[in-house]
Amino acid sequence: MSLESEVDLPGEAMLPGVLSEELHAELVVFRRDLHMHPELGNQEFRTTAAIKERLERAGLKPRVLAVGTGLMCDIGEWDGERPMLALRADIDGLPIPDTKTECSYRSTVPDRAHACGHDVHTTVVLGAGLVLADLYKRGLLARPVRLIFQPAEEVLPGGAADAIDCGVLEGVGKMLAVHCDPRVDAGKIGLRTGAITSACDRLEISLDGPGGHTARPHLTTDLVTAAARVVTDVPAIVGRRVDTRAGLAVTWGRIESGHAPNVIPQHAELSGTVRCLDLDTWRQAPDIVVAAIDEVANLHRAKSEINYVRGVPPVVNDAEVTELLRDAMTARRGADSIENTEQSLGGEDFSWYLQHVPGAMARLGVRTPGERTVRDLHQGDFDADESAITVGVEMFTAAALLDSAQ
Numbered sequence: 409m410s411l412e413s414e415v416d417l418p419g420e421a422m423l424p425g426v427l428s429e430e431l432h433a434e435l436v437v438f439r440r441d442l443h444m445h446p447e448l449g450n451q452e453f454r455t456t457a458a459i460k461e462r463l464e465r466a467g468l469k470p471r472v473l474a475v476g477t478g479l480m481c482d483i484g485e486w487d488g489e490r491p492m493l494a495l496r497a498d499i500d501g502l503p504i505p506d507t508k509t510e511c512s513y514r515s516t517v518p519d520r521a522h523a524c525g526h527d528v529h530t531t532v533v534l535g536a537g538l539v540l541a542d543l544y545k546r547g548l549l550a551r552p553v554r555l556i557f558q559p560a561e562e563v564l565p566g567g568a569a570d571a572i573d574c575g576v577l578e579g580v581g582k583m584l585a586v587h588c589d590p591r592v593d594a595g596k597i598g599l600r601t602g603a604i605t606s607a608c609d610r611l612e613i614s615l616d617g618p619g620g621h622t623a624r625p626h627l628t629t630d631l632v633t634a635a636a637r638v639v640t641d642v643p644a645i646v647g648r649r650v651d652t653r654a655g656l657a658v659t660w661g662r663i664e665s666g667h668a669p670n671v672i673p674q675h676a677e678l679s680g681t682v683r684c685l686d687l688d689t690w691r692q693a694p695d696i697v698v699a700a701i702d703e704v705a706n707l708h709r710a711k712s713e714i715n716y717v718r719g720v721p722p723v724v725n726d727a728e729v730t731e732l733l734r735d736a737m738t739a740r741r742g743a744d745s746i747e748n749t750e751q752s753l754g755g756e757d758f759s760w761y762l763q764h765v766p767g768a769m770a771r772l773g774v775r776t777p778g779e780r781t782v783r784d785l786h787q788g789d790f791d792a793d794e795s796a797i798t799v800g801v802e803m804f805t806a807a808a809l810l811d812s813a814q
Contacts, residue, residue: 423739424548425539425805427798435535435801436794438462440513442527446501446520449560449567452477455499459534459557466541470555473574478559478567480576483537484544484552491581493811494554494765495804496758497533498526498561507788523790525588525774530557532586532772532800539805551812554580558757564610564719566757572764582729583767584807585758586800589749590782592773594793597737597803598749599770601730603722606655607690608755609682610717613638613701615665615710619674628672632665634708635676638701639663645700655685655753656693682716683753690721722751723759726766733770736806741799747773754785772800 427435438458447455456477463470463481470481478499486492501522506515515521533555543549556576560567592598615638617629625633643658650656658680665676682697684690694716705712737746749771758769774792775782783790 423806423809425543425802425809427535427539427801431535431538432798435531435797438534439527439531439794439797442530443513443522444516446515446517446522446527448503448520449500449563450475450477452499452559455530456557459499459530462534463537466538468537468541473559473571473576475559475567475570475574478571479557481537481555482552483541483555484549486552486579488579490551492552492554492579493808494556494576494580494583495533495536495808496556496558496583496585496761497529498558498567499530500526500560500562500567502562502786504786505788508791511791521788521790523787524562524785525790525792526561528588528772528774528792528796528800529586531797532804533557535797535801536804536808539801540808543805543809549808549812553808561757564608564717566720566760568757568760572760577761577764580765582726582811583761583765584729584733584804585767585769586772587756587769588774588785588792588796589771590775590784590790592747592749592771593775593777594773594796595741595777595799596745596747596773597733597770597799598747598773599730599734600749600751601725601727603685603724603751604749604769604771605723605756605759606683606685606751606753607687607693607719607721609693609719611658611678611680611682611697612715612717613678614713615676615678615705616713617674617710620672622670622672625672629709631673631676631710634705634710635663635665635678637708638678638704641704642697642700645703646697649696649700650689650692653685654689655683656689656696657683657753658697659683683755685722685751687721687724694718720755720757721759721763723756723769724762725768726762729766729768732807732811733768733803735810737803739806739810740802770803772796
């Protein structure tokens with residue numbers, strides 16, 4: 409099989425590593441297979457096996473991570489001196505149904521879907537690995553590259569921490585990743601220096617009181633009112649205790665309490681997320697949020713138990729590594745293929761790697777040009793224009809070649 413073809417590129421230089429039509433077709437089949445068989449975090453056994461088999465067929469030696477799913481694979485051998493470039497993909501799906509009605513490759517697993525594009529991320533890194541392995545054999549890649557296929561990105565605090573514990577960063581000097589963006593046309597990427605995602609934590613709250621009759625709320629704890637005040641007052645209080653530019657926000661996703669209209673319940677539960685834009689505020693967030701919850705609960709004589717689940721810090725793109733992606737994309741498709749992107753309020757555990765090594769994440773355009781409907785992330789009808797696979801592969805191969813030449 410031909411892995412890459414030589415073509416004239418937009419820049420003055422000629423870079424190998426352009427994806428052949430034959431390999432693109434194979435990668436589309438691979439991506440659709442993953443899309444049909446999504447697996448949740450730390451359960452990605454079939455996905456891991458599929459990636460491993462294809463890499464081994466290319467003569468590589470992937471290693472399954474000690475946690476049982478996910479894997480790492482080096483293209484070439486690290487000499488123990490010059491640090492490697494790592495390409496990272498996340499491989500897990502989401503616990504939501506696939507609602508696409510006219511799609512031959514919709515999920516075959518009930519209430520499971522690749523609705524965040526991890527199947528695309530995985531296919532892009534796999535494709536880049538196959539092309540780079542061929543270039544390495546031909547002596548065209550001067551420095552080894554590591555592929556990281558990480559499990560459980562959707563499970564707070566993210567599978568990246570486990571992957572790091574498994575040694576994926578040993579010998580790595582910088583990292584690259586992509587994330588599907590349905591707001592950007594296929595053929596383009598979005599770049600940003602600095603924070604490109606936000607911190608994200610999870611809140612789980614229990615409120616308790618003695619209960620009673622709705623005719624006599626003054627004799628007990630009016631627990632439903634207490635829960636309602638937590639819902640409305642805590643976000644307002646939190647927003648006044650930090651610089652508004654930090655974007656610290658509490659948003660609720662669930663509230664449950666009571667069984668009868670004339671009975672004041674004894675128990676209420678709330679859960680939601682805490683998000684913020686900068687790293688310093690994220691470090692302070694647990695104390696600020698917990699204090700606000702306690703204040704409101706105490707005011708209404710409710711006993712509170714708070715489980716503040718630490719999630720992920722913001723992904724902060726390193727300036728030099730971001731420029732590497734910019735140079736790579738410019739070499740492949742010209743400067744017009746790059747858009748400036750804003751900071752997202754979504755969380756991404758790629759941030760854990762960047763606590764150890766510099767790196768950058770690009771937003772990979774997956775919207776079909778001219779399409780008016782935006783199929784947003786984490787929605788059951790999400791899909792991607794598969795031409796984005798070639799864009800991601802070629803950007804990564806160009807970045808690896810440019811980095812190895814430095």
